[in-house]
Amino acid sequence: MNKKYQIASIPGDGIGKEVIPECEKVLHALSAQNKNIEFNFEHFDWGGDYYRKHGVMMPEDGLDPLRSKDAILFGSAGDPKIPDHITLWGLRLKICQGFDQYANVRPTRILPGIQTPLRNCQPDQLDWVIVRENSEGEYSGLGGRAHQGHPIEVASDMSILTRVGVERVQRYAFRLAQSRPRKHITVITKSNAQRHAMVMWDEIAVQVAKEFPDVTWDKELVDAATARMVNHPESLDTIVATNLHADVLSDLAAALAGSLGIAPTGNIDPERRYPSMFEPIHGSAFDIMGKGLANPIGTFWSAVMMLDFLGEKDLGAKLMQAIEKVTANPKLHTRDLGGTAMMKDVTDAVIAEISK
Numbered sequence: 001m002n003k004k005y006q007i008a009s010i011p012g013d014g015i016g017k018e019v020i021p022e023c024e025k026v027l028h029a030l031s032a033q034n035k036n037i038e039f040n041f042e043h044f045d046w047g048g049d050y051y052r053k054h055g056v057m058m059p060e061d062g063l064d065p066l067r068s069k070d071a072i073l074f075g076s077a078g079d080p081k082i083p084d085h086i087t088l089w090g091l092r093l094k095i096c097q098g099f100d101q102y103a104n105v106r107p108t109r110i111l112p113g114i115q116t117p118l119r120n121c122q123p124d125q126l127d128w129v130i131v132r133e134n135s136e137g138e139y140s141g142l143g144g145r146a147h148q149g150h151p152i153e154v155a156s157d158m159s160i161l162t163r164v165g166v167e168r169v170q171r172y173a174f175r176l177a178q179s180r181p182r183k184h185i186t187v188i189t190k191s192n193a194q195r196h197a198m199v200m201w202d203e204i205a206v207q208v209a210k211e212f213p214d215v216t217w218d219k220e221l222v223d224a225a226t227a228r229m230v231n232h233p234e235s236l237d238t239i240v241a242t243n244l245h246a247d248v249l250s251d252l253a254a255a256l257a258g259s260l261g262i263a264p265t266g267n268i269d270p271e272r273r274y275p276s277m278f279e280p281i282h283g284s285a286f287d288i289m290g291k292g293l294a295n296p297i298g299t300f301w302s303a304v305m306m307l308d309f310l311g312e313k314d315l316g317a318k319l320m321q322a323i324e325k326v327t328a329n330p331k332l333h334t335r336d337l338g339g340t341a342m343m344k345d346v347t348d349a350v351i352a353e354i355s356k
């Protein structure tokens, strides 16, 4: 049976414009090997340049053409000449919130050939997946400013947790933990200092855990979790945390796995009411833009997540194997990994592996 996946391609800004076309090439190469699967990309030129022309990062009704897509492939949003809160809220968060992609999933592993800054960590001792609450919490968007520029100026960002929001993301994370060999989850909290919403978060974890008797779980304060990630990486497997906590922990995770350029993420609507969105975790990296230096592996790994989510597990596994063959060869390491390879060399090598 022939399957044609409709993918929205949103490169965004900076190196997003370089790594997304490379990823499309890789997906076309996969489909050339599997003739019954096709990818059809529709391109959207939203981001900083679009903002300069139109005053918005994406059109007001921009979600409409995305709605019918099977998935969204996203590059990055960020521009040194536009304030970060405008680029973030005007594009990436508009899509995440508009499509209620409430689970942000970030796998972390030390891929073959990649060096971790952790001196005593064997590659098989670090295999995590962080589930970040992606719709509320500290990044709810609620709050305001008044009396700007006056001594009595006031500003607030309100952190909101709802029972529905916490239950659904924790349930998703426990289910994910259940599907992994270790069947273990760590619930990150800060209920010692945040004594309302985080206490509810802890209580809900106790309730949700009862639905998963075969999953073991523990609780860790977010500050202690950073030390545990560094000192005892093997003690962690699946991790669930609020929006801000997981934001910080997952950048640490990416650094411990060798480079920001490798790490992937999926913004998932587990109920599949809307398309989910897959992207590398790095930003627009204007410092290396246009030089062909960007590491495209984070984007390729995001495509693996996309294929898995679409139910194309064999294709996902094939792409992941190709990625691992390429990272295992130091001659194919880009500058962020201490190598001299260019982005194109990495893409060509991945395509060559796929085509074997």
Ligand code: ATP
Residues within 6 Å of the ligand: 015, 076, 077, 078, 079, 260, 261, 262, 281, 282, 283, 284, 285, 286, 287, 288, 293, 294, 295, 296, 298, 334, 336
């Ligand atoms: P933004 O404001 O969009 O978040 P940023 O430049 O502040 O972007 P990142 O893009 O996340 O932050 O990256 C920080 C640094 O890491 C970059 O300056 C770049 O040198 C390096 N880096 C990030 N991603 C990659 C990549 N894919 N390949 C190579 N280097 C990268």
